[in-house]
Amino acid sequence: MLTKRIIACMDVRDGQVVKGVQFQQLRHAGDPAALARRYNVEGIDEVVVLDITATLESRQALARTINAVAHEIFLPLTVGGGIRSEEDAAAAVDAGADKVSLNTAALRRPDLITTLARRYGSQAVIVAIDAKRRDDGFAVYVRSGTTDAARDAVAWAREAEARGAGEILLTSMDRDGTKAGFDCEMTAAVSDAVDIPVIASGGAGSVDHFADVFTRGHADAALAASIFHYAESSVSELKQYLRANGVPVRL
Amino acid sequence: MIALVDYGAGNLTSVRKALTALGADFTVPSTPEDCRRAQALIVPGVGHFGATARLDAQWRDAIGSAAASGTPLFGICVGMQWLFEGSDEAPEATGLGAIAGRITRLDGNADRRLKVPHVGWNSLEFRGQARLLRGLATGAQVYFTHSYAAPVTAECVASTTHANTFSSVVERDNIFGVQFHPEKSGEAGLTILRNFLEVCG
Numbered sequence: 001m002l003t004k005r006i007i008a009c010m011d012v013r014d015g016q017v018v019k020g021v022q023f024q025q026l027r028h029a030g031d032p033a034a035l036a037r038r039y040n041v042e043g044i045d046e047v048v049v050l051d052i053t054a055t056l057e058s059r060q061a062l063a064r065t066i067n068a069v070a071h072e073i074f075l076p077l078t079v080g081g082g083i084r085s086e087e088d089a090a091a092a093v094d095a096g097a098d099k100v101s102l103n104t105a106a107l108r109r110p111d112l113i114t115t116l117a118r119r120y121g122s123q124a125v126i127v128a129i130d131a132k133r134r135d136d137g138f139a140v141y142v143r144s145g146t147t148d149a150a151r152d153a154v155a156w157a158r159e160a161e162a163r164g165a166g167e168i169l170l171t172s173m174d175r176d177g178t179k180a181g182f183d184c185e186m187t188a189a190v191s192d193a194v195d196i197p198v199i200a201s202g203g204a205g206s207v208d209h210f211a212d213v214f215t216r217g218h219a220d221a222a223l224a225a226s227i228f229h230y231a232e233s234s235v236s237e238l239k240q241y242l243r244a245n246g247v248p249v250r251l
Numbered sequence: 252m253i254a255l256v257d258y259g260a261g262n263l264t265s266v267r268k269a270l271t272a273l274g275a276d277f278t279v280p281s282t283p284e285d286c287r288r289a290q291a292l293i294v295p296g297v298g299h300f301g302a303t304a305r306l307d308a309q310w311r312d313a314i315g316s317a318a319a320s321g322t323p324l325f326g327i328c329v330g331m332q333w334l335f336e337g338s339d340e341a342p343e344a345t346g347l348g349a350i351a352g353r354i355t356r357l358d359g360n361a362d363r364r365l366k367v368p369h370v371g372w373n374s375l376e377f378r379g380q381a382r383l384l385r386g387l388a389t390g391a392q393v394y395f396t397h398s399y400a401a402p403v404t405a406e407c408v409a410s411t412t413h414a415n416t417f418s419s420v421v422e423r424d425n426i427f428g429v430q431f432h433p434e435k436s437g438e439a440g441l442t443i444l445r446n447f448l449e450v451c452g
Contacts, residue, residue, distance in 0.1 A: 121298025123396040250372040250392045
């Protein structure tokens with residue numbers, strides 16, 4: 001049976017892992033390669049490296065960081081943050097990324113999804129959607145959550161799939177860093193609307209939040225950052241809990 | 252020297268990295284002739300079966316005759332699919348035909364919430380003795396990402412089920428193939444790559 005994936009995300013700035021709350025108040029969380037090594041031992045299923053300042057400061061994802069992480073783990077590695085062109089994606093792939101995550105650029109230039117899917121295959125193209133709840137649905141934000149994209153998350157996820165995206169990384173901006181739990185309703189709305197896997201992100205604070213997003217939220221994978229960085233909950237403990245609660249995981 | 256065949260399907264970085272970590276001596280052949288001289292052949296691949304069209308008749312002849320003379324041949328993901336006769340994903344592209352059968356699309360089932368593509372970690376159900384699987388036990392989990400899959404044939408030594416039951420590991424004499432990505436499958440994947448390197452001697 002296909003298992004539910006647990007993904008560790010490292011938000012990287014200047015070669016160091018940082019983490020904020022609701023996209024603000026960054027604090028340091030360590031060296032990316034050292035964290036990747038620990039996660040690998042603990043049984044993480046995948047790793048995502050996001051260059052969080054890249055979009056705002058027009059920087060490419062740090063090839064050196066990608067390379068250092070890729071040498072620590074033989075697991076799927078996704079790189080995102082500031083990937084605006086085929087060249088940026090190629091630089092990430094050449095440095096060792098298996099998948100690239102597009103956010104702002106995908107909305108500005110949706111054809112980039114198709115271009116990259118043709119070059120590397122759909123499995124290598126993740127479209128990241130940052131969204132907030134609104135009365136009439138789920139509003140998509142871009143440029144690191146600073147700009148309303150005037151799009152609905154469900155409709156945009158469908159379009160991204162049609163254009164060749166292989167997975168959707170859906171982040172609840174309302175929940176990001178709050179440890180109040182994933183937004184299961186939003187995750188289910190998007191997951192039920194597409195055939196490609198949906199990775200839920202934003203709000204992980206305890207092991208039962210993961211069980212929730214896999215059951216009520218219909219997520220295919222769940223991503224978290226701070227809960228793993230500060231070793232509040234180890235990946236192996238989380239997976240033991242999930243298995244005991246009927247969620248299939250790789251142990 | 253192992254020949255790692257690059258036909259432009261996705262990137263070879265991860266496979267190279269894993270082979271390097273295992274101490275393998277490999278090169279990327281620039282002509283079909285290089286394949287005839289290789290000690291072993293690896294055909295990797297991510298993405299679309301259509302990319303294998305670049306392995307034209309000359310490459311197929313060279314790889315096919317090397318395999319026929321006993322050179323170990325290992326196909327990974329689309330590379331494994333290419334060992335078969337062809338794929339519904341790209342009917343115009345011809346496979347090597349070392350294994351009889353055709354690649355078909357996984358049949359997703361919305362009611363059971365089975366998504367296609369099949370992305371993530373799934374288990375190998377062993378169906379017989381296999382050199383590639385030495386040191387692993389049935390139920391071992393590996394990382395898949397694909398929408399098309401191979402039928403269960405006589406060469407199938409491990410199968411996996413997602414919507415359909417398909418061949419996830421094939422092995423016959425010196426012909427080997429895996430549908431998943433051993434280079435992305437943690438320790439289990441490295442064990443499989445190491446087993447292939449041992450076959451190569």
